[in-house]
Amino acid sequence: MSGTSLTEVAKAGGVSLATASRVLNPHNEHPVSDEVRARVLAAAASLNYSVNALARGLKVKRTRVFAAIVHDFRDPFFNTVARGVTNAAEAAGYLTVVCDSSRDPDKERRYVQLAQEQRVAGVLFVGGGLTSRSYREAMRQQIATLQSYGAHAIALEPRGSRMPAEIPDNRGGARRATDHLVELGHERIAFIDGPEQVLTSRERRRGYQDGLEAAGIALDERLVASGGFTEEGGRAALVRLLDAGVPFTAIFASNDAMAIGCMVELRARGLAIPHDMSLVGFDDIQTVRWFDPPLTTVRVPMEEIGAAGVARLLALLDADGGEPPGGRLVNVHPTELVVRASTAPPGRGKARS
């Protein structure tokens, strides 16, 4: 019922507990003769022994488990990054606890608490943090406790706290997307902003502004509307823009889900993409290529970022006891504009209201 213990293996192999441990434990210096080794291995196999990671973790004060906290599991951005994380972790012999916070800061806290109790070796915050003072304070606090028992925390999207991060070049990508529209001849470019209190939105919006500025186009606040990072959020924001009646010929949405929402609304209003309206998204999630027309967007190397996060964590863990690892605190991963069929030079021009 309760699994085979090392003690039983030792007994079956006719050796001491210590010897059995030395044979079965990968990281071990102590020499063991081949004959004894074989005996122990045989005993372990016949009892089909598997080490109790709890006991080991308790003893060595270090587990092989990470926790990844995402905002929403079903969002392709998050699950793709998470996939990069779990794959890289598995390759290193780590298990990953994946937590879906449902964008609820409180739930996020509970998850960090649970992860802490499990004494995970590291926590990866996949989603962008909030800008609010109280949130950042709570976060700082949590990271402190995590570190108090030797764990590390890292971010995969911008967060306020000064923690190691592997993040996409949101600002640069948004800048290039805007440049692209400008180069096509668009001058009145609407921006569908993400939630204002999320740092990721803020960065992307900066990129949009950079692009306008470089082109000498004045920012028109009436062409900016924000909403949740979802299809519904994007659609609702576009509805407001369209209904406001200020004309524009292109839309840059802060992420692909919002862009899809825009697509749906444009379709509903009989506006053709890209003939009547150009559309650009952000992230390059998988599905976006199946739409009609396939979406022009900014590719974020999601799996790579996940893997980089794990590599970073592993490095931090290795360095423990030694000197702190060199290198930058925040690594920025390049993003890339992917031009598909949803963008074109302005056609009929003005959007109907």
Place this chain on the structure above:
Amino acid sequence: MSGTSLTEVAKAGGVSLATASRVLNPHNEHPVSDEVRARVLAAAASLNYSVNALARGLKVKRTRVFAAIVHDFRDPFFNTVARGVTNAAEAAGYLTVVCDSSRDPDKERRYVQLAQEQRVAGVLFVGGGLTSRSYREAMRQQIATLQSYGAHAIALEPRGSRMPAEIPDNRGGARRATDHLVELGHERIAFIDGPEQVLTSRERRRGYQDGLEAAGIALDERLVASGGFTEEGGRAALVRLLDAGVPFTAIFASNDAMAIGCMVELRARGLAIPHDMSLVGFDDIQTVRWFDPPLTTVRVPMEEIGAAGVARLLALLDADGGEPPGGRLVNVHPTELVVRASTAPPGRGKARS
């Protein structure tokens, strides 16, 4: 560095280790006076103590961690079910390790092994199992070892092994989808089958056959093609069917991803949905409603199934020591046809080849 231990809390509170444990451990019968309780609580708070789940798990031989094994994280079916799992688990105070096997049986095995070492309380196999003899044998073996230390395994899609399961009514749903097409007047209905060796495919195909049979339509093997459960798989399968030149007026795809692949191919060939060709999918993943036209499909209660899975696991765990819980081994969750705009009575009729 190494976190606060209960011993330190006890010392700070001026009580014994035992008393401190009794105060801080939720499940505890032993009475403790209010005054002492307050003292311990204060000490714990000031040291910001958090229980070491490793030590606890080691002692009580029971952890509060589940493992969920999925085929592919990015697949909306899996991540939605997984979300149901993690949410329900969190509500019960459990953490969930989510493992992406990349459809690799070997990786799946490694994950089960790791999960076992962590002494997880239960494993949920989210994806359908393979039909192959060797796979089923390996699986049986793994479940046995899991159970040998008191863990439970359950399935959320059909698997060969006799293990408790919460699965969708694949066959019934496929039957209803087929009925729907028949009722619209279709007689030549193509079926885009999933991978043959996956049990889920098999069940859905059975439903398709049931539907044809009930309508008195002979199964035409030339109208069936299979592929991986992905957009590319569906598209490739449809290409084969279309190129074969045997006419049909409707397509029933074994899952939504494949249906999307079909949509893309039909679009590429200038075939209008539903005018030239009706299309039905399976699962009702989120994105499917954003396509043009929105897809008619069979809704699978994905989050509910995930939640039911953890409820089942929890029940099994509770029952340990008592008599085995009653009820069926396999619970089938009803699926529901969702009619959207991708189906209509046959129009121009024959597909071009």
Place this chain on the structure above:
DNA sequence: TGTCGGACGGCAAACGTTTTCCACTGCGCG
């Protein structure tokens, strides 16, 4: 021949909990 050191193996202590048993204190009751 005596000594030294390398190779191997074992003993036992710890890691941080939970829990069983036991001790002590009052107090009501026969």
Place this chain on the structure above:
DNA sequence: CGCGCAGTGGAAAACGTTTGCCGTCCGACA
């Protein structure tokens, strides 16, 4: 006045590992 009992607190034994330290054997070397 002795007894049991309810209410409270503590001592200590586990849970299954890893690892520092020590002992033994054996061959090599002076």
